[in-house]
Amino acid sequence: MAPDHVAKQEEVPMFAALTGLGLSTAAGLNAYIPLMVVGLLANLTDAVRLPQGYEWLSNGWVLAVIGVLLVAEFVLDKVPVVDHVNDIIQTAVRPASGGVVFSATAAAARLDESTWMAEHPAVGWVLGIAVALAVHLVKSGARPVVNATTAGFGAPVVSTVEDASSLGMSLIAIFLPVLVIVAMVVLAFVAWLLLRRVRRYREARRARPAGP
Numbered sequence: 001m002a003p004d005h006v007a008k009q010e011e012v013p014m015f016a017a018l019t020g021l022g023l024s025t026a027a028g029l030n031a032y033i034p035l036m037v038v039g040l041l042a043n044l045t046d047a048v049r050l051p052q053g054y055e056w057l058s059n060g061w062v063l064a065v066i067g068v069l070l071v072a073e074f075v076l077d078k079v080p081v082v083d084h085v086n087d088i089i090q091t092a093v094r095p096a097s098g099g100v101v102f103s104a105t106a107a108a109a110r111l112d113e114s115t116w117m118a119e120h121p122a123v124g125w126v127l128g129i130a131v132a133l134a135v136h137l138v139k140s141g142a143r144p145v146v147n148a149t150t151a152g153f154g155a156p157v158v159s160t161v162e163d164a165s166s167l168g169m170s171l172i173a174i175f176l177p178v179l180v181i182v183a184m185v186v187l188a189f190v191a192w193l194l195l196r197r198v199r200r201y202r203e204a205r206r207a208r209p210a211g212p
Helices: 002-029 032-044 060-076 082-103 121-149 154-175 177-207
Strands: none
Touching (some): 002 082, 002 154, 002 177, 032 060, 082 121, 121 154, 121 177, 154 177
16 A cells, blocks of 8 residues: 555656646747636636635636737737737746746646645746746747748748647646647657757858958
8 A cells, every 4th residue: 555655756756747737838829828727717617726825816806807918919929020929928927827827736736635835835846947948938939930931921821830739738737747748759859940940040040242
């Protein structure tokens, strides 16, 4: 019986961590989608049980504000040039959102019956901020290249894919946290491809002869 008990105690924080990683990754793509998903599920269902100190996330007025910001983000991120300005502003917002949703992980994972994450709140904040910031930097670094190489027509397409990915990752993180690893591997591969494209674009620009 003892080994089973120990295994359970180790497994639960793992699921909580996977949920937090998935949600903070989603926040790096869109700050408001994972906040909205977690808040709505906590408000309307039993799938998410917010820990003490995070009950505000399911408040109707808070969700309304998040909804307005989500609509604004949805529109602004699809307009060339404006999306770059929005990314600059979101450099602070997306990591903060990642910290919030990771810190609420103790309740977001359905299998979590442990208080480990609640007893170590700094871990959630640091990891959530770091993951969301890393994803945001890749996103914001690749967007100008996408705009430049597609004359701006790629912005709404790429933004829509990012929004869909953020929503999908949020749902996977809460309902199927074990698949977060697979999703993050896929996103990491996509990020690697984008970074290669950004590097080649910058090298090509540097190689161009200077104009008269």
